[in-house]
Amino acid sequence: MFIILGAVGFLPLFGGPGYEHALASGLVVPAAAAIATALDLSASDLAPFAGIARGVAWGVALALVAFATALLHGLRVGLCDFSGGAVFYALTAGCGAILGGTWGAVVGEICRGKPRRRTACVLLALAGPVGGIVLSVARFVSSPMIFAFDPFFGFFSGTLYDTIVDVRTELWTYRAGSLTTVAGLALVASVFSRTPSGTLALRPLRGDWAAAGRLLLGLAALAGSVAVAANGPELGHWQTVGSIARSLGGRAAGPHCDVLYPDSLLEEQVALLVRDCEEELSADEKRLGARLGGRLTEFVFRDVNEKRRLMGAAQTSIAKPWRREVYVQLAGYPHPILGHEIAHVVAGSFGRGPFRIAGSAGGLWPNPGLIEGVAVAAAPDDEELTDAQWARAMLDLGILPPISQLFSFGFLGENAAKSYTIAGAFVTWVLDRWGSSVVRAWYGGASIEALSAQSWEALDDQFRQSLRSLPMPPEALAYARARFERPSVWVRKCPHVVDALNRDGDRCRDDHRLARAIEAYDRVLSRDANDWHARFELARIDVWYGDNARGRDELTRMEEDERAPRTWRDRAQELLADDDLARGATRRAAGSYRALASHTLDEDSARTLEVKAQSTSNPSARRAIVDLLVGTPGRTVDPWLGALSLAVWAEADHDPLAAYLIGKNLALHGEYARAAASLDSAFEAGVPTPSVGRELLRQRAVCACALQDSNAIERVRARVQSDASPFAKSAGGGRKQSVLALLARCSATPAPGPSAR
Numbered sequence: 019m020f021i022i023l024g025a026v027g028f029l030p031l032f033g034g035p036g037y038e039h040a041l042a043s044g045l046v047v048p049a050a051a052a053i054a055t056a057l058d059l060s061a062s063d064l065a066p067f068a069g070i071a072r073g074v075a076w077g078v079a080l081a082l083v084a085f086a087t088a089l090l091h092g093l094r095v096g097l098c099d100f101s102g103g104a105v106f107y108a109l110t111a112g113c114g115a116i117l118g119g120t121w122g123a124v125v126g127e128i129c130r131g132k133p134r135r136r137t138a139c140v141l142l143a144l145a146g147p148v149g150g151i152v153l154s155v156a157r158f159v160s161s162p163m164i165f166a167f168d169p170f171f172g173f174f175s176g177t178l179y180d181t182i183v184d185v186r187t188e189l190w191t192y193r194a195g196s197l198t199t200v201a202g203l204a205l206v207a208s209v210f211s212r213t214p215s216g217t218l219a220l221r222p223l224r225g226d227w228a229a230a231g232r233l234l235l236g237l238a239a240l241a242g243s244v245a246v247a248a249n250g251p252e253l254g255h256w257q258t259v260g261s262i263a264r265s266l267g268g269r270a271a272g273p274h275c276d277v278l279y280p281d282s283l284l285e286e287q288v289a290l291l292v293r294d295c296e297e298e299l300s301a302d303e304k305r306l307g308a309r310l311g312g313r314l315t316e317f318v319f320r321d322v323n324e325k326r327r328l329m330g331a332a333q334t335s336i337a338k339p340w341r342r343e344v345y346v347q348l349a350g351y352p353h354p355i356l357g358h359e360i361a362h363v364v365a366g367s368f369g370r371g372p373f374r375i376a377g378s379a380g381g382l383w384p385n386p387g388l389i390e391g392v393a394v395a396a397a398p399d400d401e402e403l404t405d406a407q408w409a410r411a412m413l414d415l416g417i418l419p420p421i422s423q424l425f426s427f428g429f430l431g432e433n434a435a436k437s438y439t440i441a442g443a444f445v446t447w448v449l450d451r452w453g454s455s456v457v458r459a460w461y462g463g464a465s466i467e468a469l470s471a472q473s474w475e476a477l478d479d480q481f482r483q484s485l486r487s488l489p490m491p492p493e494a495l496a497y498a499r500a501r502f503e504r505p506s507v508w509v510r511k512c513p514h515v516v517d518a519l520n521r522d523g524d525r526c527r528d529d530h531r532l533a534r535a536i537e538a539y540d541r542v543l544s545r546d547a548n549d550w551h552a553r554f555e556l557a558r559i560d561v562w563y564g565d566n567a568r569g570r571d572e573l574t575r576m577e578e579d580e581r582a583p584r585t586w587r588d589r590a591q592e593l594l595a596d597d598d599l600a601r602g603a604t605r606r607a608a609g610s611y612r613a614l615a616s617h618t619l620d621e622d623s624a625r626t627l628e629v630k631a632q633s634t635s636n637p638s639a640r641r642a643i644v645d646l647l648v649g650t651p652g653r654t655v656d657p658w659l660g661a662l663s664l665a666v667w668a669e670a671d672h673d674p675l676a677a678y679l680i681g682k683n684l685a686l687h688g689e690y691a692r693a694a695a696s697l698d699s700a701f702e703a704g705v706p707t708p709s710v711g712r713e714l715l716r717q718r719a720v721c722a723c724a725l726q727d728s729n730a731i732e733r734v735r736a737r738v739q740s741d742a743s744p745f746a747k748s749a750g751g752g753r754k755q756s757v758l759a760l761l762a763r764c765s766a767t768p769a770p771g772p773s774a775r
Contacts, residue, residue: 022046023084027091034092035085035103037175037183037514043084043111044171045147048118051077052143055122060129060139066207066218069123074200077119081112098512098545106185110172113193117169120200121146130216146170159372162262162317162338162345165330167192167255169199176330179434181517188254188327195246198239205236254327262317262328272296274310279318280348287688290351290724291318297723298357298397301763302364305396307454310342310367314360317345335359339366339374350686351724352760357397365392368458376461387425387441392461394442395449400716400756402621403494405443407750410485411498412440421481422474425466436502447481491750493617500583512545520551527555528654532563550576550586557590561597562651570594588614592627596648604634615709621753625709632675632706638667642676674703678714685717694721694730701737711744716757723764735761 023043031038055073064072085107092100122143129138147170154166154174164176167188175183209229210218223230246253251261263269267281270288275295279288295316303309319325325347326332337344337359344359366374371381376388398405412418419432421444429437449457452470460466467473472480510516523538536559542552553576560569576582576590595610611631615624630647633639644650646660661683668676681696697718705711715738722730738745738757745754 023087024090027087031513032091033095034097035088035100035107036098037106039088039091040103040107040110040172041174043081043088043107044114044168047080047084047111048077048114048121048170049144049147051080051115051118052122052125052146053140054080055119056125056129056139056143057136059123059126060132060135062126063212063216065212066127066210067204069126070120070200070204070207073119073121073123073126074116074204075119076122077115077117080119081107081115084111084115096511099515102184102515109185109189109193113196114168114170114172116200117196118147120203121170124203127218157256159340161256161258162329162341162343163257164336167250169196177332177334177336178430179334180326180332181513182332182521183514184518191246191253192255195243198246199243202236202239202243205232205239208236209233257328265324265328266317266319274299274313276313276315277318278315280320282320283348290688291316294351294353294356295360297352297763298360299364300766301759302357302361302396304766305449305454306361306364306392306458308364308367308458310364312342314363315341315343316356316360317343319345319347322347337362339363339369340372342366350688351720354400358393361393361396362389364396365389365461368462370463376463378463381463385425386427387429387437388445388461390429390438391425391441391445392457394438395445395457398442398446398752398756401750401752402619402748403491403750404752404755405439405446406485407488407490407494407752408439408498408502409443410488410490411494412436412502413482413485414490415495415499415502417499417502418482420474421478433502433504435504439502443485444481447484491619493619496584497619500585504583516542516546516549520549520555523552523555527559530654532559535559548581550582554586554589554593558593561593562649562654566597566651570597585620588618588623592623595630597651599630599634599640600644600648600650604640607631608634619750621709621712621748625707625713628707628709629675629679636667636671636673638663638670639673639676642667642679646679672703674700675706675710677703678705678710682713682717685721690721690724694718694725694727697721705744708744708747712748712753715744716753719757719761723760726764728765731761731765 023039023046026042027033027039029038032042033039051073055076058076059069059072062069085104088103088107092098092103097103125139125142125146129135129142132138150168150170154168157163157166166174166176168174173189173192209221209223209232211221213219221229223233247255250256251258263278266278268279268283268288270277270279270292272292273296275292277288277291277295279291283291295314299310299314317329319328322332325345329345331345335344335346335355335358339362342363344356344363346353346355346359349355365376369375369381370377371379373381373384375381375384376392377384394405403411409418417436418440419428421440424432424437424441424444429441445457448460448466448470456466456469459469466477470477519538519542523535523542526532526535526538536556539552539556542549553572557569557572557576560566560572562569573590573594577587577594579587582590591610591614595607595614598604598607598610608631611627611634615627615631618624618627626647630643633643642660642663645656645663647655649655664676664679664683667673668680677696677700681693681700684690684693684696697714701711701714701718705714715734718730719734719738721727722734735758737743738754738761740746745757748754
């Protein structure tokens with residue numbers, strides 16, 4: 019055991035106390051404790067209570083040995099969070115080892131005097147930990163759950179991309195049930211004795227009130243343990259479709275989609291949820307040339323916290339193709355992630371194995387690059403650059419790996435943005451060149467080399483040649499470096515601790531608990547001096563709430579630091595400009611905004627910068643933009659003040675930029691008819707910049723689809739495709755393709771009439 023865990027500690031993320039080491043220990047230590055205890059007690063004459071105590075002692079001893087391996091590796095690579103890691107270990111593998119030893123005591127009693135005693139002890143001792151894993155897998159397969167609580171291994175978070183895995187209330191209550199089980203068994207064992215023949219006998223209880231009390235207390239403890247297990251959904255230890263449905267409360271059905279949603283939503287919101295699902299399903303089926311062949315269920319959670327509690331993934335949206343289910347959190351129409359997740363389910367119609375995915379060994383050995391690449395190709399993001407253009411930028415930077423490497427578990431070795439983008443770009447290239455039938459066959463288990471009659475080397479070379487033919491804005495390389503050169507979670511230093519501290523700092527900052535926010539960010543920098551998020555937030559707190567000069571100096575250093583990713587340098591420059599705008603240095607602010615907007619490739623950021631720059635020459639506009647987007651020293655952005663100032667500006671000047679902002683905010687709040695009128699008036703009056711015009715048309719397309727206004731859909735489509743369209747001046751084609759895809763899907767899908775269930 020020591021050798022196994024010692025070797026595991028050399029893997030990235032496993033070197034020191036933390037989630038990964040605790041999980042690895044939970045898979046090894048409880049089984050070792052169970053086997054050691056069973057072999058020990060099956061050959062001894064210890065009384066039952068002493069046997070339980072021996073099992074607990076074995077568990078504690080082996081847990082300490084395993085924890086020692088974590089400490090040794092932590093001293094080698096640096097401890098991230100000793101106290102937090104120790105508590106997490108104690109509640110997972112530590113308690114699991116005690117349960118393992120207790121189970122071993124029961125096994126030792128069962129195997130006492132049996133033929134082939136040692137073999138029986140080993141097999142039966144392993145049956146407990148292995149049975150727990152089997153139960154967790156069964157729950158994963160048969161329910162929306164991706165997390166798992168287990169008596170032996172402790173806790174499995176279920177997702178690779180939610181990096182914050184910390185001690186939570188559910189883990190405490192689960193382990194309260196575990197320790198109650200041990201205490202109950204020990205108390206019951208204390209009223210049994212061993213006869214000269216080696217069998218167990220209940221002690222006489224008449225007149226022995228202490229023994230009777232222990233028995234009753236032990237039975238009560240075991241009943242409490244059973245109650246904790248039975249009330250798993252309420253305590254957050256496990257869930258079923260039924261328990262999640264009850265928690266959400268709402269259910270509606272369309273022709274092909276069932277949507278489970280929070281019952282606090284309004285009727286029109288529910289109708290849009292159903293229509294969004296129906297439209298995305300139809301669009302993905304068309305793109306992949308497949309039919310789902312059954313109903314699809316969409317689970318919509320209120321927020322990331324509810325989603326984490328009920329099915330396990332917080333920030334990560336997922337799908338289970340074999341269950342034809344997708345799990346997302348509530349967002350506006352059209353949902354930004356839903357198409358990707360539905361694509362996984364549609365791909366399941368031609369996937370392999372019990373999980374209906376791409377992979378070898380009958381789909382039991384997944385191909386993550388192909389699984390995610392097909393979903394990205396079917397439902398690409400609405401960024402300014404396409405996935406292929408981003409891949410071209412990586413090629414120019416020399417960071418584009420061999421393509422075959424991405425269609426294996428090498429996919430997980432890169433950061434998520436890089437892996438998803440390249441896989442999506444390559445599958446899109448295959449889809450466009452050979453058609454959906456080849457992609458489906460590849461996903462279903464055929465070799466892409468056989469299907470294309472070319473080797474991986476030839477495919478890689480041709481793909482790279484196709485990338486070199488793409489037009490590219492000159493700024494792409496700097497932004498691609500910032501986006502794609504960030505290391506994956508497997509090689510980052512203390513990712514769980516750093517991300518949790520940044521999360522806590524952000525929450526305290528938003529709640530104006532500034533001292534606690536500063537403490538959290540300082541703790542981040544003590545672990546990673548180049549964590550740009552923490553550096554930026556500390557500077558922002560100084561600029562708005564503390565030492566303005568010190569904050570501006572830090573932001574200036576970040577802006578000029580060649581080591582800093584381009585995105586963080588831009589954020590530093592923008593915050594300096596925001597400070598100038600709020601304090602009345604409008605000329606300097608305008609110059610900074612325009613300089614940033616001229617080279618950023620983030621369409622949304624560039625548009626916001628242009629809007630801010632436009633406001634500097636008009637006092638009414640400046641007041642509205644400061645209230646709506648910037649804030650003032652000592653105060654954060656106030657949506658109510660922003661809306662009020664925006665209305666004053668629009669009424670005073672009839673500025674098309676104000677009309678656009680009103681229309682966009684109305685659309686974001688689901689007031690699509692009012693938003694459409696405001697956006698139309700802004701377009702007719704003339705939008706001030708191409709990026710504003712592109713977003714105006716995108717929001718107008720959303721309104722047209724939400725209102726099912728066929729005339730407006732055609733008008734927007736014509737404006738998007740016109741030679742005079744703002745999209746004609748865009749750096750890439752991703753956002754234009756996204757708008758046209760939205761218009762195509764909402765005009766092609768008959769409007770369903772959702773029915774409540």
